[in-house]
Amino acid sequence: MSRAWGRLARNRGALAALGLLGAITLACLVGPLLTGHQPGRIYADLVQTPPGLGxxxxxxxxxxxxxxxxxxxxxxxxxxxxxxxxxxxxxxxxxxxxxxxxxxxxxxxxxxxxxxxxxxxxxxxxxxxxxxxxxxFLLGTDALGRDLLTRILVAGRVSLLIGLVATAVALVIGVAYGAVAGYLGGRADAVMMRCVDILYALPFVFFVIMLLVFFRAGLGLILVAIAAVEWLDMARIVRAQTLSLRRRDFVRAAEALGLSTVAILSRHVIPNTLGPVAVAATLLVPRVILLESFLSFLGLGVQEPQTSWGALIAEGARAIESAPWLLAGPAAFLVATLIALNLLGDGLADALDPRLAERT
Known part of the structure; x- marks a missing residue:
């Protein structure tokens, strides 16, 4: 693991991406307290004020x-x-x-x-x-006269929260499900993976619309909808790793010692799948953020007074001719975050690649 961290530290692109992510996160957490504006404060006399330093x-x-x-x-x-x-x-x-x-x-x-x-x-x-x-108003004001920079930073809290929480839930469900399916094998594995295939066949947007029929749209619904689908890929990744580990000598030795299935999975199987899981998690976070932005763009995401980068982009797209900064501001934050997460994921993939470890 120390060698992996060393290889990651030598990757300038990954370090730059990590620094950018830290800066964006810190700005979203602390920035709204320093802009001098409340996110919901309306300046009726300053509607759609262009960005500037004056x-x-x-x-x-x-x-x-x-x-x-x-x-x-x-x-x-x-x-x-x-x-x-x-x-x-x-x-x-x-x-x-x-x-x-x-x-x-x-x-x-x-x-x-x-x-x-x-x-x-x-x-x-x-x-x-x-x-x-x-x-x-460094980034101008929106159609109601609210400070755009403050709203972007507050929206970043929601988008990053959705990305992290939904990814964490997908990790817990996907790792546990995939490890159990791969270790048990046989009919249990076949039945469990066919359930995964059935869930794959359901259109995601249709699934969200069905949830909206019974529940009110909001942050909680988005978290449930995304987490309920995004664990499928993680389950397949962990299952494939478990199938290759179940016949290894250390797993057979644990079985010979009489350890339970839960103990073998928690002590020997799952820890040895954390490398691919960590890489997949860093790539899953931007996917979740982009998915939430897509749903908010369609009006199926977070609702007022809450907002997210996707919701702000949707508002900006409607006013792109009269106020293009309403689209450029949140889009820049979203694109920078997605690029940084993908670069960090690529850096982790290289750092945890055993073939590269042998060369170094």
Whole structure:
């Protein structure tokens, strides 16, 4: 095993992929706390804002936002000036202006708490001062005005969780099922593998639709649907390895000592299949993530308020002409994760290959 880790450490592509996966995972876990935006926070005045490094609202967007807020306050903006991050405006109305209506300014998240500087005798005119907030949207905002970067990072949590949990469940079921089938052999093996063939014949999308008939769409349903199908390949891999191990001397010695079938499988058979299983697991994770993205793209995956990379890609595809960044952002994260996982899987396959071990 130490030699395998040494060969993996010499594989620069695999190490780079592992570093990229670590960076993406860390960004998804910690990033939403550092972006300065809540994933569900809607900025109604900043809908489909393009990506950029500049602060919002832009100077040309302040006046239209003020006019919309003044309309809610039943007033009009006579004059507005922004200087050194402080906005000064004059509001006029045909009736006395209720100062409580100024709360619309901080509610918009574009301006801070207002302060009344002057008030006319009849109350129909106010001179108000309020700070202009500086909001940054590195990847822009979506069709509702939510920060896209924050939503991508939160969606990454869901996609990575589905990939890891579904893969773990597939490993547990597939390894146990394949090891038992391969070790027992004979009729038991034939019956168990025919059950696998029958499950293979079921169309996956049809299977998901059938589940949706009886259960509500959501994260739990996706985990069950993917895990219920993805263990089939793992079972075949482990069965093939077990068939080659069952006649080895150390297995026969364990049988001669009177060890139970469970003990032989857990102590001697399954540990010797972990090499191919580890490689298959690293290749299964990107497959599961891609499958979840496909289901979310079809509307069969996670539902609001939860989101995933697939759901964001589906939203971006619908607005690709007016806001192409809505598709480019989540697609870039998904593609980078899939490429990194595949490179890491290839690196593990080379590191655990016994033929390469003999050469080195």
């Amino acid at each position: 602060a919002h609202p832009l100077s040309e967007a302040v006046r239209p936002a003020l006019e919309r807020l003044a309309f809610r306050m039943r007033a009009t903006v006579r004059e507005s000036v922004v200087r050194d991050g402080i906005m000064r405006l004059i509001l006029d109305s045909s009736r006395p202006i209720d100062e409580r209506s100024l709360s619309y300014l901080p509610r918009s998240d574009l301006f801070g708490p207002p302060k009344v500087l002057e008030r006319s005798e009849d109350g129909r005119s106010l001179v108000v001062e309020a700070p202009v907030r500086r909001l940054y």
